[in-house]
Amino acid sequence: MEEKITIIGGGIGGLYTAFNLVENGVEVSRITIVAKEWPPYTRHRLAEMLSQGLSQDDAMPGAVNSLQEAGIEVVRGEAVELRTEEKLVGVRTEKGNLRIGYGLLVMATGGRPFVPPIRGIEKKGVIGFHGLRDVEFLATLPPERKIAVIGAGLVGLTAAMALVERGHTVTVVEAKKRVLPNILARRPSELLEEHLEKEGIHVLTGSIVKEVLGNGKVNGIELADGRELEIDAVVLAAGVRPNSSLLRDDGKPIWIDRAGRTAIPDVYALGDCAMSWDFITGRAVYRPLGFVAGHYARLIAADIAGRTAQDSGIIPAVYERIGKAEVYSIGLTPWEAERFGFRSNIEISEGQGWTEAILTDEKDRILGWQRVQIGHFHSIGSAEAYIRIKEDWG
Numbered sequence: 001m002e003e004k005i006t007i008i009g010g011g012i013g014g015l016y017t018a019f020n021l022v023e024n025g026v027e028v029s030r031i032t033i034v035a036k037e038w039p040p041y042t043r044h045r046l047a048e049m050l051s052q053g054l055s056q057d058d059a060m061p062g063a064v065n066s067l068q069e070a071g072i073e074v075v076r077g078e079a080v081e082l083r084t085e086e087k088l089v090g091v092r093t094e095k096g097n098l099r100i101g102y103g104l105l106v107m108a109t110g111g112r113p114f115v116p117p118i119r120g121i122e123k124k125g126v127i128g129f130h131g132l133r134d135v136e137f138l139a140t141l142p143p144e145r146k147i148a149v150i151g152a153g154l155v156g157l158t159a160a161m162a163l164v165e166r167g168h169t170v171t172v173v174e175a176k177k178r179v180l181p182n183i184l185a186r187r188p189s190e191l192l193e194e195h196l197e198k199e200g201i202h203v204l205t206g207s208i209v210k211e212v213l214g215n216g217k218v219n220g221i222e223l224a225d226g227r228e229l230e231i232d233a234v235v236l237a238a239g240v241r242p243n244s245s246l247l248r249d250d251g252k253p254i255w256i257d258r259a260g261r262t263a264i265p266d267v268y269a270l271g272d273c274a275m276s277w278d279f280i281t282g283r284a285v286y287r288p289l290g291f292v293a294g295h296y297a298r299l300i301a302a303d304i305a306g307r308t309a310q311d312s313g314i315i316p317a318v319y320e321r322i323g324k325a326e327v328y329s330i331g332l333t334p335w336e337a338e339r340f341g342f343r344s345n346i347e348i349s350e351g352q353g354w355t356e357a358i359l360t361d362e363k364d365r366i367l368g369w370q371r372v373q374i375g376h377f378h379s380i381g382s383a384e385a386y387i388r389i390k391e392d393w394g
Contacts, residue, residue: 002030003102003104003266004030004101004103005021005030005031006032006089006100006104007031007032008034008089009033009034009273010034010040010074011271011293012042012297013297014108015040015061015064015067016297017108017300017301018031018063019063019066019297020300022066024302024304024305024307025305028070028071029071031073032073033073033075034075034077035074036076038074039060040061040064041056041060042060043130045059046129046158050135075091075093077091077092077093078091079091079109079246082246082247084105087102087103087266088100088101089101104304105267106269108273109244109246109273110243110271110273111240111241111271111273111288113238113240114236114240116150116209116238118210118212119212120211120212121234121236123216123218125217125232125234126233126234127233127234127235127236128236128237129156139166141233143167144168146169146230146231146232147163147171147231147234148172148173148221148235149163149171149173149234150173150235150237151239152174152176152178152181152205153181153237153238154183154320154327155239156172157179157180157192157322159237160201161196164200164323171201171203171204172196173207173209173223174203174207175206178190178205179196182333182336183335183370184327184329184333184334184357184370184372185357185370187355188327190355191372191374192322193205195323195325195374196323196325207223207224209221219231221234240288242272242286242288244274247264253274254269254273254275255275256269259300259303259311268304270293270297270300271292271296276292276295277311277313278316279313279315279390279393280389280393281340285336292316315389315390316330317330318330325372325374326375327371327372328369328371328373328377329369329370330386330389331369331385331389332344332367332368333359333368333370337359344359344367353373353375354377355371355372356371365392366388366389367389369382369384
């Protein structure tokens with residue numbers, strides 16, 4: 001009898017692992033998905049759900065219909081216990097607790113929103129931007145509220161733009177000195193910030209929220225420099241941390257090998273709960289991106305199906321539309337290049353409504369490529385950058 005495959009997590013990593021398993025000829029009767037939320041939705045589209053009123057069905061990943069038509073087994077509940085020696089998963093459901101056995105296990109538990117240590121952060125009116133309940137809360141706010149978004153990463157900026165499109169006054173507070181600080185070089189970041197300001201988003205970089213003010217309910221924030229802003233709601237978008245507690249208790253991401261296997265026999269991991277392997281450096285790195293989860297979903301499914309493919313590592317790709325601005329990034333970002341010890345050069349090209357950056361090392365090998373474009377851009381440059389990275393580092 002072939003081994004039962006249990007997948008913990010109904011996000012991109014879990015769904016596309018199941019989809020790829022079926023595509024690789026694995027019998028659907030062998031696969032069980034344990035999902036806290038079902039039917040699933042794409043977190044990447046939360047901003048569209050807020051600004052455009054998209055339904056959960058509109059934001060459903062394309063693989064879901066195929067899996068449902070195939071008759072995939074879904075256990076709706078939260079995995080709260082893992083006994084690897086007994087090969088059992090403890091699940092809390094609305095009808096009580098149960099235990100599910102497995103032969104092979106795939107950990108796709110995702111990430112948890114980081115909650116910064118700010119006084120008063122427990123007050124009513126402080127919300128994240130990580131799930132449907134967050135969107136539902138923000139959608140019920142009366143018009144023309146004053147909202148602070150803490151964090152100028154992709155999640156924070158897309159949330160801020162969606163809130164502006166709903167008619168709110170939005171201030172983005174970022175501790176680092178520019179927007180998308182872990183992604184963009186200085187000049188593309190400046191162009192994006194200029195665009196955000198023109199769209200009505202007030203951006204405070206190099207600023208830290210010291211306290212959320214109010215008597216049980218938000219009515220303002222105090223910054224570290226002593227300034228106070230009148231605020232009706234606060235959105236936390238300060239990044240994610242790996243949801244890895246079923247396998248480790250130190251809050252760090254789960255280590256995997258090149259096929260997505262963990263150090264525990266018959267257990268795989270992928271997505272925001274796990275490490276990944278970088279193509280340029282050959283090193284393990286934590287990148288909580290849907291692109292990374294999709295990459296390992298294919299590798300893990302192939303390995304389970306006995307069609308192991310050699311993983312040469314990931315060339316990360318980021319694309320995001322923020323209002324009328326399009327943000328692209330291929331390969332290492334300046335922040336990552338510095339962390340990896342490269343002495344990178346940054347060549348800037350720009351024109352009307354766009355800025356492009358190419359990162360190279362001291363041997364003129366390309367490390368990364370980025371572009372911010374106001375208005376639509378057919379990105380031939382991203383493909384060229386990808387090909388050049390493959391040639392320079394392959």
